[in-house]
Amino acid sequence: MTKNIDVELIGIQKKFGPNVVVDNFNLQIEQGECISFLGPSGCGKTTTLNMIAGFLEPDQGDLLIKGKRMNGVSSNKRQLGMVFQTYSLFPHMTVFENVAYGLKLRKTPKPEMTKRVNAVLELVKLPHVADRYPKQLSGGQRQRIAIARALVTEPSLLLLDEPLSNLDAKLREELRDELKRLQQEIGVTTIFVTHDQEEALYLSSRIVVLDHGKVEQIGTPWDIYNRPASEFVHTFIGKSNRMQGTVERTGGSTVQLKTDAGFALQADSRDMSFADGEAVSIYVRPEKISISDGTPAAEGSNQVKGTVKSTSFLGAYTECEVEVGPYTIAVRIQTGQQMILFTEGQPVTLVWKPEDVFVFSRKGKGQ
Incomplete structure (x- = not known):
């Protein structure tokens, strides 16, 4: 059966000055997968995500989304949704206005905009906060609104840059469950950047373990935990x-x-x-x-x-x-x-x- 490849990285390299921060990264991501980039600080996971998003350009290699080469293509032409560590909500806008912002930029007709915003607020289980401002929300609610804003434009690819790291342990666990439910319900191809092994194991269909810019192993959570390809992978995932x-x-x-x-x-x-x-x-x-x-x-x-x-x-x-x-x-x-x-x-x-x-x-x- 033919695989539908949503994202492909071929020999991707990125340098900052003399330092190679991503080295010969090769990966195919199938439609509907949830892939985690996992590794310690400085391993290259966020840099790779930023290249996929179009915020950085690779120095070498090719980046394809839906089979089209994206090198040199601006971020706003990649049909992406992105959620950051910080909520990045506009404080002077209501929740409804924050979620609708991307649709407004696309000049979506008002009736369609209202319908889609209401639908995505239902999806994240927060329809009752539409008229509130970000300062009136809890941290978990704000992050769910940030996810709703990323989803409302119906992106072909959802990018999550450590979206749970600023939450306390209980909220992190709750939102982790929400993310898994949403990803499975919508079926959007998702790339999740984290340094938290438990999050990666829980959310991912496959995990990419990175160290010093190099891919150590790509595999299912079971394979990564039970059949590590290197000592680094074994010691980084879980306690031993x-x-x-x-x-x-x-x-x-x-x-x-x-x-x-x-x-x-x-x-x-x-x-x-x-x-x-x-x-x-x-x-x-x-x-x-x-x-x-x-x-x-x-x-x-x-x-x-x-x-x-x-x-x-x-x-x-x-x-x-x-x-x-x-x-x-x-x-x-x-x-x-x-x-x-x-x-x-x-x-x-x-x-x-x-x-x-x-x-x-x-x-x-x-x-």
Whole structure:
């Protein structure tokens, strides 16, 4: 089946002076996708978004929207809707006037304008604030009005530049749910820029992970979290326990490892290629570890003994910090899943499966 490609980036590069901030960016975005650009500050995600929007020009490469080359085409001719970190609402205009602004510039007839503004205010569940001014709205309401203003012109592409970053945690969660509902309901192709991993995992059909202007990995949220292409991707997405060690033996379905503290571990090979004796970093996520007061592990599992350092109840889960030799290993116990209460100084056994171990070469080759 032929794919409908809404946006295509081909070899995009952008420099500021001698600094390359986006390097050889290649991406195809299908119609109706919600793609997140995810990475730390300075990774190039907002610069790339600004090139797609037409606020910046690439130094090299081609940018296509709906199959048409957009290099040199002004922003107002790209049929885009954009929502920024700040609400960017006109304080002297009512909500209705703010939302209608883009339609007014397009000389939309008044009856059509009224119909579309009312419809989009219904969509963001704020029809009752049409006559209010921005200062009379909460932060979450203002951001929803900014989204309504971007949607009212019926753009072919919606660009979101960290639209939730200025909201408190509860509002961020609520508006994140709203964004997902709106994107699925309208089906508009969406590019979402964020440094928040949870937002990207929740909202995206695919995630582009960036670091220092380079694409580290493009994949579904499941792939990014469970099959990271590099050590950077693994450590940037979610929390993980890190140990250092060497490869003792390869071959078959597992890799035999020994940590620098002398613990023997094994990892699922996953087609990884290591040399015997190679120095590696070893990772296991807190939620993949089970903790007990001495229950024997199943055959083939990794098992280490340690002492509880601290416990923290965090609502959905309790996090235990366990001292295992020189390492402090975090373990997450889902609330209601394991009712044993662990106390500081208690000896415990930690167990995890070989397939839950991630191994990366310390020579700089991600595996």
